[in-house]
Amino acid sequence: xxxxxxxxxxxxxxxxxxxxxxxxxxLTLVVGIMNFINLAHGSLYMVGAxxxxxxQQRTGSFFTAVVIALPLVVLLGFLLETTLLKRFYxxxxxxxxxxxxxxxxxxxxxxxxxxxxxxYFMDVPVILSRxxxxxxxxxxxxxxxxxxxxGLLVAGGLYYLISKTRLGMLIRAGAEDxxxxxxxxxxxxxxxxxxxxIGAGLAGLSGIIAGPLLSVQVGMGExxxxxxxxxxxxxxxxxxxxxxxxxxxxxIADTFGRILLPPALASxxxxxxxxxxxxxRPKGLFSIxx
Amino acid sequence: xFRRSCMALxxxxxxxxxxxxxxxxxxxxxxxxxxxxxxxxxxxMLEGFTLGMDHLNxxxxxxxxxxxxxxxxxxxxxxxxxxxxxxEKDNVDIITGIVFSNVMMAVAKPIxxxxxxxxxxxAGPSHLAGKGCLPNLFTVSWQNDQTHAAMGKAxxxxxxxxxxxxxxxxxxxxxxxxxxxxxxxxxxxxxxxTKINQPDYAAELAQMKNVNPDALFVFYPGGMGINFIKQxxxxxxxDQIPLYTTxxxxxxxxxxxxxxxxxxxxxxxxxxxxxxxxxNKQFVQDYKxxxxxxxxxxAAQAYDAALLIDSAIKQVGGNLADKDALRQAxxxxxxxSVRGKFAFNNNHFPIQNFYTRxxxxxxxxxxxxxxxxxxxxxxxxxxxxxxxxx
Numbered sequence: 001x002x003x004x005x006x007x008x009x010x011x012x013x014x015x016x017x018x019x020x021x022x023x024x025x026x027l028t029l030v031v032g033i034m035n036f037i038n039l040a041h042g043s044l045y046m047v048g049a050x051x052x053x054x055x056q057q058r059t060g061s062f063f064t065a066v067v068i069a070l071p072l073v074v075l076l077g078f079l080l081e082t083t084l085l086k087r088f089y090x091x092x093x094x095x096x097x098x099x100x101x102x103x104x105x106x107x108x109x110x111x112x113x114x115x116x117x118x119x120y121f122m123d124v125p126v127i128l129s130r131x132x133x134x135x136x137x138x139x140x141x142x143x144x145x146x147x148x149x150x151g152l153l154v155a156g157g158l159y160y161l162i163s164k165t166r167l168g169m170l171i172r173a174g175a176e177d178x179x180x181x182x183x184x185x186x187x188x189x190x191x192x193x194x195x196x197x198i199g200a201g202l203a204g205l206s207g208i209i210a211g212p213l214l215s216v217q218v219g220m221g222e223x224x225x226x227x228x229x230x231x232x233x234x235x236x237x238x239x240x241x242x243x244x245x246x247x248x249x250x251x252i253a254d255t256f257g258r259i260l261l262p263p264a265l266a267s268x269x270x271x272x273x274x275x276x277x278x279x280x281r282p283k284g285l286f287s288i289x290x
Numbered sequence: 291x292f293r294r295s296c297m298a299l300x301x302x303x304x305x306x307x308x309x310x311x312x313x314x315x316x317x318x319x320x321x322x323x324x325x326x327x328x329x330x331x332x333x334x335m336l337e338g339f340t341l342g343m344d345h346l347n348x349x350x351x352x353x354x355x356x357x358x359x360x361x362x363x364x365x366x367x368x369x370x371x372x373x374x375x376x377x378e379k380d381n382v383d384i385i386t387g388i389v390f391s392n393v394m395m396a397v398a399k400p401i402x403x404x405x406x407x408x409x410x411x412x413a414g415p416s417h418l419a420g421k422g423c424l425p426n427l428f429t430v431s432w433q434n435d436q437t438h439a440a441m442g443k444a445x446x447x448x449x450x451x452x453x454x455x456x457x458x459x460x461x462x463x464x465x466x467x468x469x470x471x472x473x474x475x476x477x478x479x480x481x482x483x484t485k486i487n488q489p490d491y492a493a494e495l496a497q498m499k500n501v502n503p504d505a506l507f508v509f510y511p512g513g514m515g516i517n518f519i520k521q522x523x524x525x526x527x528x529d530q531i532p533l534y535t536t537x538x539x540x541x542x543x544x545x546x547x548x549x550x551x552x553x554x555x556x557x558x559x560x561x562x563x564x565x566x567x568x569x570n571k572q573f574v575q576d577y578k579x580x581x582x583x584x585x586x587x588x589a590a591q592a593y594d595a596a597l598l599i600d601s602a603i604k605q606v607g608g609n610l611a612d613k614d615a616l617r618q619a620x621x622x623x624x625x626x627s628v629r630g631k632f633a634f635n636n637n638h639f640p641i642q643n644f645y646t647r648x649x650x651x652x653x654x655x656x657x658x659x660x661x662x663x664x665x666x667x668x669x670x671x672x673x674x675x676x677x678x679x680x
Contacts, residue, residue: 015492016490116330117327119546120547121548122547130526141526210489212520214489214490214516215513216547217516220327223487258485258493258494259493259494259497263485267459
């Protein structure tokens with residue numbers, strides 16, 4: 001492999017990793033802070049993609065679609081949380097899995113009824129569909145570059161939120177010791193609602209961003225849900241920093257695995273990676289919970 | 291005493307009624323994938339089949355149809371259960387449909403062993419065309435390898451010397467690339483199998499671009515195809531490395547989701563909406579009127595299945611009890627297909643033409659395929675010789 005190809009593949013790995021980060025950052029917060037196994041995360045991803053695709057077709061503008069769709073997904077997250085999911089916080093993980101799995105089935109059928117079974121059309125906005133020449137010989141699709149920028153911005157935003165704001169302090173404290181935070185008089189229900197809203201927003205955003213690149217169809221959430229769980233387990237549940245590092249590692253490992261290894265081995269690689277890391281550090285790379 | 295005789299009379303009436311019903315009705319089971327991401331294909335097929343029945347006034351071969359619909363959920367075991375229920379409880383005479391080859395491989399023998407005729411309107415795995423061919427199985431669509439072989443031949447005729455191949459890593463993917471290679475005499479500079487339902491192909495596309503082949507042949511059905519074509523176009527590769535594929539990647543329902551990324555892509559198929567014969571013209575026109583979109587090849591195949599079943603039942607005069615005569619009638623395939631000419635080979639797979647098509651945009655903005663040229667005339671699949679049937 002010559003140097004130019006190597007650089008392009010590194011870029012591809014980073015881009016895939018950042019897309020994974022967008023999908024898993026919200027999940028690690030919800031699972032880590034709220035101790036809530038949220039399988040409906042994939043459904044919020046799907047709803048985000050469909051809403052944005054629908055609005056893009058109606059308004060003709062990708063950016064209008066993003067601006068309208070994102071708050072709608074956050075709203076949906078709030079709605080789900082207050083009406084249904086908050087009853088399951090104190091329940092067993094298995095009950096949470098059952099409830100949120102039911103959400104997956106519900107949303108899949110709802111989308112099917114509203115939009116039909118065939119895949120939905122969503123395209124990259126015209127101004128973003130060129131290619132960039134980063135260096136001589138390195139031509140990269142503009143939209144993928146935008147994904148890298150978006151991922152870094154979200155990572156930066158989350159870093160600022162978690163380490164420099166009061167809400168972030170509460171989130172970190174809640175991840176470490178939920179009971180004490182509650183005992184100290186913090187309204188834990190409000191905190192949970194916010195965290196779930198952030199999680200829903202991130203899931204929806206990753207769906208909106210991935211939509212133009214991948215096919216928008218019923219069940220699109222399930223395939224990324226599994227990888228997202230792998231990423232947050234590798235990174236340490238509850239740690240956004242961990243999700244960032246793990247997502248980049250997974251992205252680069254998967255990209256180079258697909259190029260260098262035979263196909264069967266390549267598809268197993270991220271799970272082998274997860275098993276190896278768990279063998280060395282059972283709680284993940286940057287685990288928070290003691 | 292009175293209650294007992296009432297009961298007895300009721301039973302007698304049911305039996306008489308039952309016997310009377312059996313004489314002028316035919317029970318047909320339709321099994322397809324009607325849920326999950328691939329549901330669109332099953333729904334297309336059901337629509338095509340229903341349109342065929344509509345054109346025959348709801349009857350096949352003059353018999354009123356009891357259509358029993360089952361969903362195999364793309365799971366072979368669910369397919370077997372659905373078929374078993376249709377055979378044992380519903381007493382179907384014929385089963386049709388079956389989208390996916392893995393389901394077909396599971397249900398083919400159980401259905402045909404029970405004496406029920408199976409008319410596949412999609413799946414055509416090579417085993418069932420060769421050594422595993424079955425007398426009660428008739429595949430009205432194609433044998434899996436054929437369409438890819440046609441594209442391989444067309445690529446070879448174009449003078450391509452260095453060809454790169456990509457497909458998902460499962461049986462249909464391997465069959466597709468094997469079919470494409472069978473008529474290509476140049477150099478295969480890459481043969482890449484990607485994970486099923488892999489969402490992102492950036493790494494593989496970069497690798498392919500580095501090899502710089504004369505042309506790229508892919509087989510990516512459904513969602514995988516939508517992902518691949520969109521990403522291939524976004525990487526700016528359309529003007530650099532020509533892409534060739536088969537109808538399953540650029541199927542009508544996928545084209546809607548691909549948008550302009552698919553424009554100009556050449557693909558092989560046994561059928562196209564612009565095939566010039568009266569049956570096809572009527573089919574396309576009425577499908578558009580009823581379902582308000584262009585028909586896909588899956589709908590066309592299922593439409594032909596309905597016409598084929600109609601011709602066979604008509605030939606035996608509605609007497610479904612004589613299975614041998616019914617089998618002969620199916621073998622004759624004396625019906626007017628949307629493809630024009632149609633005939634079965636000894637292995638009960640079609641002998642038919644194959645064409646290359648190009649994706650174009652119609653005046654109303656719809657994307658669809660139109661025929662470029664004929665690649666094969668009266669093509670038989672490669673496995674017929676292994677089948678012991680006459």
